[in-house]
Amino acid sequence: MTKNNAADNETDALKIRTMEELSTRVGISRPTLSRYFQDAGSVRPSTRQRIEAALRDIDYVPNFFATKMNRKSTGLIGVIVPHLSDLFYTSLIEAIETTALETDHMVITQNSLGDPVLEARAIQNLISMSADGVIMAPIGEASSLSAVARLKEHLPTVFVDSRFPNEFQDVDYVGTNNTQSVSLIVDYLCRSGESPVFLGMPRLNSNSLERENAYRASVTEHGFEAQVIAPGIAQSGWNFEEYGFRLMDEYFSRGQYVGDTILCANDRLAIGAIRAVHRHRLFKPDAGRGKTVRIAGHDDHPLSAYVYPSLTTVAQNSTAMARAAVEQLVDQISNGRRSGAGVVRRFDAELRLRDSA
Amino acid sequence: MTKNNAADNETDALKIRTMEELSTRVGISRPTLSRYFQDAGSVRPSTRQRIEAALRDIDYVPNFFATKMNRKSTGLIGVIVPHLSDLFYTSLIEAIETTALETDHMVITQNSLGDPVLEARAIQNLISMSADGVIMAPIGEASSLSAVARLKEHLPTVFVDSRFPNEFQDVDYVGTNNTQSVSLIVDYLCRSGESPVFLGMPRLNSNSLERENAYRASVTEHGFEAQVIAPGIAQSGWNFEEYGFRLMDEYFSRGQYVGDTILCANDRLAIGAIRAVHRHRLFKPDAGRGKTVRIAGHDDHPLSAYVYPSLTTVAQNSTAMARAAVEQLVDQISNGRRSGAGVVRRFDAELRLRDSA
DNA sequence: CTCCCATTTTTACGCGCGTAAACTTTGCAT
DNA sequence: ATGCAAAGTTTACGCGCGTAAAAATGGGAG
Numbered sequence: 001m002t003k004n005n006a007a008d009n010e011t012d013a014l015k016i017r018t019m020e021e022l023s024t025r026v027g028i029s030r031p032t033l034s035r036y037f038q039d040a041g042s043v044r045p046s047t048r049q050r051i052e053a054a055l056r057d058i059d060y061v062p063n064f065f066a067t068k069m070n071r072k073s074t075g076l077i078g079v080i081v082p083h084l085s086d087l088f089y090t091s092l093i094e095a096i097e098t099t100a101l102e103t104d105h106m107v108i109t110q111n112s113l114g115d116p117v118l119e120a121r122a123i124q125n126l127i128s129m130s131a132d133g134v135i136m137a138p139i140g141e142a143s144s145l146s147a148v149a150r151l152k153e154h155l156p157t158v159f160v161d162s163r164f165p166n167e168f169q170d171v172d173y174v175g176t177n178n179t180q181s182v183s184l185i186v187d188y189l190c191r192s193g194e195s196p197v198f199l200g201m202p203r204l205n206s207n208s209l210e211r212e213n214a215y216r217a218s219v220t221e222h223g224f225e226a227q228v229i230a231p232g233i234a235q236s237g238w239n240f241e242e243y244g245f246r247l248m249d250e251y252f253s254r255g256q257y258v259g260d261t262i263l264c265a266n267d268r269l270a271i272g273a274i275r276a277v278h279r280h281r282l283f284k285p286d287a288g289r290g291k292t293v294r295i296a297g298h299d300d301h302p303l304s305a306y307v308y309p310s311l312t313t314v315a316q317n318s319t320a321m322a323r324a325a326v327e328q329l330v331d332q333i334s335n336g337r338r339s340g341a342g343v344v345r346r347f348d349a350e351l352r353l354r355d356s357a
Numbered sequence: 358m359t360k361n362n363a364a365d366n367e368t369d370a371l372k373i374r375t376m377e378e379l380s381t382r383v384g385i386s387r388p389t390l391s392r393y394f395q396d397a398g399s400v401r402p403s404t405r406q407r408i409e410a411a412l413r414d415i416d417y418v419p420n421f422f423a424t425k426m427n428r429k430s431t432g433l434i435g436v437i438v439p440h441l442s443d444l445f446y447t448s449l450i451e452a453i454e455t456t457a458l459e460t461d462h463m464v465i466t467q468n469s470l471g472d473p474v475l476e477a478r479a480i481q482n483l484i485s486m487s488a489d490g491v492i493m494a495p496i497g498e499a500s501s502l503s504a505v506a507r508l509k510e511h512l513p514t515v516f517v518d519s520r521f522p523n524e525f526q527d528v529d530y531v532g533t534n535n536t537q538s539v540s541l542i543v544d545y546l547c548r549s550g551e552s553p554v555f556l557g558m559p560r561l562n563s564n565s566l567e568r569e570n571a572y573r574a575s576v577t578e579h580g581f582e583a584q585v586i587a588p589g590i591a592q593s594g595w596n597f598e599e600y601g602f603r604l605m606d607e608y609f610s611r612g613q614y615v616g617d618t619i620l621c622a623n624d625r626l627a628i629g630a631i632r633a634v635h636r637h638r639l640f641k642p643d644a645g646r647g648k649t650v651r652i653a654g655h656d657d658h659p660l661s662a663y664v665y666p667s668l669t670t671v672a673q674n675s676t677a678m679a680r681a682a683v684e685q686l687v688d689q690i691s692n693g694r695r696s697g698a699g700v701v702r703r704f705d706a707e708l709r710l711r712d713s714a
Numbered sequence: 715c716t717c718c719c720a721t722t723t724t725t726a727c728g729c730g731c732g733t734a735a736a737c738t739t740t741g742c743a744t
Numbered sequence: 745a746t747g748c749a750a751a752g753t754t755t756a757c758g759c760g761c762g763t764a765a766a767a768a769t770g771g772g773a774g
Contacts, residue, residue, distance in 0.1 A: 018730055029753045034732065044740085044751060059507060064485040065422040066730035070759040084447040085659060094441055097468055101475075106482065109466050111454055118458075125463065128421040150416060241663045271663050278665045302442060306598045306628050308635045308665045375760060386723045391762065401721060401770090423760035427729040 016060040026054040037062050068130070077105045077329065078126035078134040078155075082114050082204075083238055086268070087302045088318065089137060092160065095322030096135060103330065105132065112139060114238055120147035127154045133329035137161040140205040156332035160325045162205035172328045172342040174321050178207060181314045181349030182214035182263075185296055186222065188312075188351060189261050193289050195224035196263035196296065199244060199273060202236035211265045211298065229262075244272025252280040261294040261357060267304050270297030270311055274356065283309060285355075294357035298349075310354035317347045373417045383411040394419050425487070434462045434686065435483035435491040435512075437476065439561075440595055441468050443625070444659045445675065446494060449517065452679030453492060460687065462489065469496060471595055477504035484511045490686035494518040497562040513689035517682045519562035529685040529699040531678050535564060538671045538706030539571035539620075542653050543579065545669075545708060546618050550646050552581035553620035553653065556601060556630060559593035568622045568655065586619075601629025609637040618651040618714060624661050627654030627668055631713065640666060642712075651714035655706075667711035674704045 016022050019037075023030040028051060036043050036051050043051070068074045077100055081089040093109055100107045108131065110122035119139055124147075126134050133156035138144060140162055148168060151157055158172045189196045198215040201208045216226040230247050237243070244264060251257070264270035277283050277293050284292040297304060300315030324345045332338075373379050376394075380387040385408060392399050393408050400408070425431045434457055438446040450466055457464045465488065467479035476496055481504075483491050490513035495501060497519055505525060508514055515529045546553045555572040558565045573583040587604050594600070601621060608614070621627035634640050634650050641649040654661060657672030681702045689695075 020730080030731080031733075031754085032752055035752095038732085047752080061481055061485040063487075063730050064482065065425045065487075066759095067485075067732080068422045069426070069730080070732045084441065084451055085444055087442055087444065090441040090447060094468065094470065097470065111451065113451065113454070124418055125421065128418040130420075130422075241660065245663070271660065274665065275663050275667070303598065303628065303660060306602070306632050306664075308631065310632070377760080387761080388724085388763075389722060392722095395762085404722080420760050423729095424762080426760080427762045 016058050019060075019062060022054075022058070022060050025058070026051060037067075073132055073333075074130050075105050076126075076129055076131040077107045077326070078110060078122075078129070078131040078136075079107055080110045080112060080119065080122045080126070080134065080136040080138075082112050082119075082137060082139045084111050086238070088161075088266075088299055088316070091302065091318045092137070092322055095319045096326060099323050099326045103326065105326075114139060116141045116143040116147075119144055123147045123151045127151065131155055132333050133157065135160050135325045135329060138164065138205065140164060156329055158325045158328045158332075160321060162207055165206050165209065168342075170340065170342050172332070173344045174325045174328060175346055176207075176316045176321070177346035177348050178210040179214045179217075180346075181298065181316070182211050183218040183221075184349060184351055185263060185298065185312075185314045186215060186218040188353070189263060189294070189296055189357060190219070190222045190224065193294060193357070194261045195219055195222060196261040196294075197227045197229060199229045199247065199262055199264045199269055200231050201240065201265035201269055202233050202243065204236075204238065208265065215263065240266060240268035241272035241275075244269035245275045246272070248273040248276035249279060252276055252282060257282070257293065261296070263296045263298075265298060267297035267299045267301035267311060267313055270295050270313070270356075271301070271303070271307055274307060274309070274311070285309065296357040300349075300352050304352070305354065307356075309356040311352075312354045312357040313352050314349040315352050316349055320347050373415050376417075376419060379411075379415070379417050382415070383408060394424075430489055430690075431487050432462050433483075433486055433488040434464045434683070435467060435479075435486070435488040435493075436464055437467045437469060437479045437483070437491065437493040437495075439469050439471050439476075439494060439496045443595070445518075445623075445656055445673070448659065448675045449494070449679055452676045453683060456680050456683045460683065462683075471496060473498045473500040473504075476501055480504045480508045484508065488512055489690050490514065492517050492682045492686060495521065495562065497521065513686055513694065515682045515685045515689075517678060519564055522563050522566065525699075527697065527699050529689070530701045531682045531685060532564075532703055533673045533678070534703035534705050535567040536571045536574075537703075538655065538673070539568050540575040540578075541706060541708055542620060542655065542669075542671045543572060543575040545710070546620060546651070546653055546714060547576070547579045547581065549714070550651060551618045552576055552579060553618040553651075554584045554586060556586045556604065556619055556621045556626055557588050558597065558622035558626055559590050559600065561593075561595065565622065572620065597623060597625035598629040598632075601626035602632045603629070605630040605633035606636060609633055609639065614639070614650065618653070620653045620655075622655060624654035624656045624658035624668060624670055627652050627670070627713075628658070628660070628664055631664060631666070631668070642666065653714040657706075657709050661709070662711065664713075666713040668709075669711045669714040670709050671706040672709050673706055677704050 016025060019030050019033050023033055028047060032043060040048060079093055079096055083089060097107050110125060112119035112122055116139060134151060135158050137160050145167060152171055158174060160174045163173045186196060198212065200212045212228060212231065219226050229251055262273055264273055273295055277295060282293040297311045297313035300313050304311040304313050328343055373382060376387050376390050380390055385404060389400060397405060436450055436453055440446060454464050467482060469476035469479055473496060491508060492515050494517050502524060509528055515531060517531045520530045543553060557569045569585060569588060576583050586608055619630060621630055630652055634652060639650040654668045654670035657670050661668040661670050685700055
């Protein structure tokens with residue numbers, strides 16, 4: 001097709017485009033071929049060998065659309081994330097893909113780019129593809145409500161990482177146990193030094209408020225006063241590093257805060273905060289307790305171990321979350337939609353003690 | 358469908374599932390509806406209004422598979438990447454998605470997870486979907502050859518970021534001008550201090566050797582001797598940070614190298630190398646020329662500006678590369694496949710001077 | 715009001731394969 | 745050999761929509 005077509009013809013003597021052609025070519029009826037392509041083990045071993053022998057020099061693939069057309073299950077799992085340029089989401093996606101591989105599903109990833117309009121379009125696409133189910137990390141804006149409502153009417157849906165605070169309580173949710181994860185790190189910080197100040201993330205999703213509240217509760221329980229820097233500013237975008245740097249730069253400009261401990265709502269904020277720490281020369285690696293600023297994060301971002309100082313944080317179990325999300329989907333698919341409250345599965349985080357606190 | 362179905366029925370009086378049903382419901386023939394959904398501007402304004410008015414409370418979406426079935430163009434662009442947990446690839450994907458949005462294409466992203474078997478499956482999927490074209494960042498292993506050969510026989514293909522060194526010279530390629538980018542940073546490093554030692558990346562793709570060769574040529578041209586640490590070890594996986602840390606940790610253990618300059622083949626290696634620098638306490642922020650280790654990278658990874666010290670590097674123009682890749686695809690689609698050598702478009706990189714060198 | 719062109723409607727077929735039903739062949743135990 | 749269940753073949757229909765062709769309708773220019 002590209003160069004001389006004489007060379008091409010030596011192997012693929014005749015171009016097989018449809019299963020019908022394959023049928024006459026191999027000498028096996030189309031229904032049998034159909035069964036073979038859906039489950040190679042469902043045909044007799046001898047005929048399977050005949051088919052596979054022929055397939056070795058035929059170059060035929062069943063048409064994707066035609067195979068999904070007249071079928072109850074498409075074997076497709078949709079995944080919607082707000083961004084790809086965040087290693088937490090990509091970790092989640094890869095874990096979902098790995099899980100889906102085992103259950104023989106294909107995953108269709110849709111990136112909403114933080115835009116509710118594109119999120120709605122992504123939902124539209126997945127509905128029109130009759131996906132078996134959708135795992136969605138919602139942006140969390142109010143303008144998404146109607147689109148998400150349509151989604152859950154049409155397809156089995158599971159929220160992951162984040163959910164809507166008041167709506168869709170009937171939709172399954174898989175996420176981190178923020179109460180546990182935050183109190184875990186607050187406990188550690190309180191015991192090992194000053195009680196932490198909290199750098200909140202923008203109010204982009206449910207984690208923002210949940211973690212902030214968890215901080216308040218935990219630090220109060222330890223007998224300290226909650227102190228929150230930038231309580232979830234609304235419009236701030238997804239550039240967390242820049243956001244964390246900017247706010248902490250201002251913060252440090254207002255005083256010395258030499259012995260402060262800062263707990264960041266996520267690692268990307270912490271990475272930005274660390275940059276501010278260095279700019280104000282507040283990190284003293286060899287100083288004792290109370291002599292250097294301490295930073296802690298949340299999530300265990302893949303690069304947290306490589307920043308300087310390496311980031312003390314709590315690790316979200318994204319593999320378990322991905323697996324659970326797929327499980328909930330499979331459960332909805334096989335057992336049908338339940339009515340009433342959705343299943344909520346929250347996973348505990350683990351402490352990752354490193355050098356920053 | 359979830360709760361009481363009395364509430365559901367008030368808006369969607371009758372569930373419209375097919376265009377046929379929509380047709381009788383709205384009172385407009387199916388062929389006209391078909392034209393509307395393919396191009397809303399192709400019907401008379403008055404009928405368009407009638408359709409859209411009806412659509413406001415109907416909740417109908419044309420079936421994805423049926424619409425792609427009997428059509429010359431599917432409007433699908435496939436993207437295959439070796440990994441999602443690398444912000445360079447995700448930047449590229451998001452740029453491609455943004456570009457595709459303008460040309461009204463939908464992008465199907467396939468992650469090969471660094472596995473040639475999965476890469477072959479991804480190719481299979483895209484062929485079976487009759488994608489209009491495929492943008493592929495190949496893993497680069499020999500076992501991929503036959504699958505890629507099939508791909509380029511079936512669909513317009515463009516390699517991006519990396520290509521095969523000896524095969525598929527007839528396939529379009531969009532990448533960074535490694536000769537320019539590397540000599541740019543080598544020039545700077547030579548002029549501002551010691552000539553750089555080179556930390557090569559594993560031989561996972563064509564960039565590995567290209568950048569190493571570019572380093573050798575450039576540093577020799579400056580009258581220095583090329584010195585390469587770990588010349589592209591073959592089997593090493595994609596965990597570049599760990600790889601960079603491990604090798605530089607060993608390297609620094611063998612001596613002091615106080616005034617050394619290390620140029621890393623990419624930023625992720627550099628981030629690992631910086632960790633090794635800190636472990637050996639070789640970074641002295643206030644030391645003068647020749648008194649502290651200097652590190653430089655390549656790519657301008659999104660986090661390069663946030664590590665400490667912030668990473669001096671050269672920025673790949675991933676936006677331009679994404680746009681060019683789509684352009685080449687569109688060109689192949691509309692003008693047909695050309696024979697002979699593929700179009701090669703390489704983009705220059707820009708220096709990003711920061712604190713690490 | 716008439717004529718004409720642009721839209722729309724009717725009618726019909728096809729895309730490639732899933733799948734059901736009835737029949738025929740195969741393989742293996744008795 | 746005989747019998748029977750498993751597997752394969754024939755036949756036929758349907759999925760939801762693209763699309764072509766011919767006929768019917770509409771609206772604006774004259």
